[in-house]
Amino acid sequence: MNRKPYGKRRKLRKRKIKRLMIAYLLRAIVILILIIMMILMVCGCLYIYEELKHMKKYNTPNRRRVIKTRLTEEEYAEFSECVSLCKMSQAEFIRQALIKSSICPVIIVSPANGELLSAVGKLTAEYGKIGGNLNQIARCLNEYGAPYNVLSKEV
Numbered sequence: 001m002n003r004k005p006y007g008k009r010r011k012l013r014k015r016k017i018k019r020l021m022i023a024y025l026l027r028a029i030v031i032l033i034l035i036i037m038m039i040l041m042v043c044g045c046l047y048i049y050e051e052l053k054h055m056k057k058y059n060t061p062n063r064r065r066v067i068k069t070r071l072t073e074e075e076y077a078e079f080s081e082c083v084s085l086c087k088m089s090q091a092e093f094i095r096q097a098l099i100k101s102s103i104c105p106v107i108i109v110s111p112a113n114g115e116l117l118s119a120v121g122k123l124t125a126e127y128g129k130i131g132g133n134l135n136q137i138a139r140c141l142n143e144y145g146a147p148y149n150v151l152s153k154e155v
Helices: 006-053 073-086 090-100 111-143 149-154
Strands: none
Touching: 073 090
16 A cells, blocks of 8 residues: 555645635636726726716717818917807807808909999989989979879879
């Protein structure tokens, strides 16, 4: 019978138990680290969600056109000041400016149109004279109604 002494078996068993305990302890530590990482990820997602909830949301599904422009330093400084005073984004400021403002077209008269302008001026004067004549006729008809009743009915 080739039996090992009782003390040697006991030492081997203790070593085996020690190794198993270390292995289980390492597994527990890895699991705890994974759980902590998951908790931190959830907390981070919640934090990001809360931060994004406070941001202004824009309804831009139909906005596909882009407008680009260049400004001088002075123009940009004035533009930036207006945007910061209104507390809105640059794009929203431009949209509001386009929607709520009206731009009157400027008519530039060139020397080639001088003849046309003089003809229009003459026609305006003629219309003024015709209007004056009509007013005189109306006044006569209103003042002297009886003899001109037939004429007033025709006019």
